[in-house]
Amino acid sequence: MPRPRPNRTALVAGAVALVAVTAAGCGDTGGLRGAGATPTAISPAKLWPDLRPASSPAWPYDEGSTETVKGVGVPGDDIRKADPVAVVGAEIAAHPDDYGSKGPYHATAARTDECGPGGDGRRCPLLRAYYRDLTGDGHDDMTLGFRLYPTNQTAVRVYTVEHHKLVQVLADNDAIIGVELAGRTVIVRSPAGITGYEYRTTWAWDPERRAMVFSRDEFLRTGARKHATRMPSPAPTASPSASGSASAR
Template identity: 85%
Template sequence: MVPRTRPTRSALVAGVVALVALVAVTAAGCGDTGGLRGAGSTPTAISPAKLWPDLRPASSPAWPYDEANTETVKGITVRGDDIHEADPVAVVRAEIAAHPDDYGGKGAYHATVARMGDCGAGGAGGGARCPLLKAYYRDLTGDGRDDMTLGFRLYPTNQTAVRVYTVEHHKLVQVLADNDAITGVELAGRAVIVRSPAGITGYEYRTTWAWDPQQRAMVFSRDEFLRTGRRTGRHKHATRTPAPTLSPSASLR
């Protein structure tokens, strides 16, 4: 492939002259007065203003958004390293068993356990009260094999749990766990985009989790506050209450 080269200044000038001549000839043929028209004044470029240049560095690092923990799912066998062979119901039940403080007794999601009993083999659709949603499969880690994205409702908080699993060394590994009030989830390339309602009508949060090959996990990549429609009512300051988390490995935000 021949690399592109930047045209010389003389070539640019010649090109502009030729373009002006072509416009003039075309205008004469069409009966138009022709002529180049200005697009208006160009706004003056303003460089960023650096505030507080003498500010001392913080004594502690910023919140480690780019750090993540993974968790091997115990009790789940992945035949032939094919993640499609993993039963989504069994995977969620394994998580419940691994985190009794969150799902048992007076745990934050204790009611989820009872509803999981309504899930049949194979996952969502096993019962009217089954909290498990449809499983989606896509290669998010870039190793050429499908990974599994699960979602299930959390009761009594009415939040949604989003989980991503991959297979490493014949074991099922959880590489993303996020709980939030969710209005939608999207898969884009090697990223998971979670959409959540905001405290202001017509806006939403969009949090992006992207695969990090060094940490072997989906890590926080971007958090956006975006307008989605017409805003109604008086303006209010948006507040976002952190959702209850499972274990350190399950809380990546």
């Protein structure tokens, strides 16, 4: 479910070392030159040494959660043969509090019905499935995305196969402007409330927890934006079909 973002203060720090080198033929002897005085190293100052340790996490990230997908087969343990539409349908059926008539994503189920044969593909919330080995077991895993209505957020899911069953190892809902696979990590880019910045959250496979866990959250400058005070949500992208997929290599 959508995770609240903690309040953060952007720390903008720059360390620039300038080395002046004159062009060849201008009397440069090629010798070493001093770069000036070196700043004195200062050890970290520990504040409030008697502060009582916190008894709860800083914010409620759903770290390391997994869920077995019920009712979706994986023929031959080949995750590419699992039907992405059926996978999303299984999640909707398993979480009525989220996708039911009173849930925050209540309009998603009706749109998912448009993903099948004879449906209006333009209304289908399912995005293309991508396949890559994210768990390091030598077999492809599946990364799915689908739009959530009426919030216009995007759900990002990662699935693997364990003991002949399809297992969800990452579930993240957010306002998303981009997703990247890098090695065995999933990087989710989300809009920030400050123009010209964005959040980038990295999820990495943890072999002990057997799940994709939150590993890094960055607040990065992306450049000035002239005509917008906030970054708009991306437009829905229709899945071409239940079998529409691509390999991210």
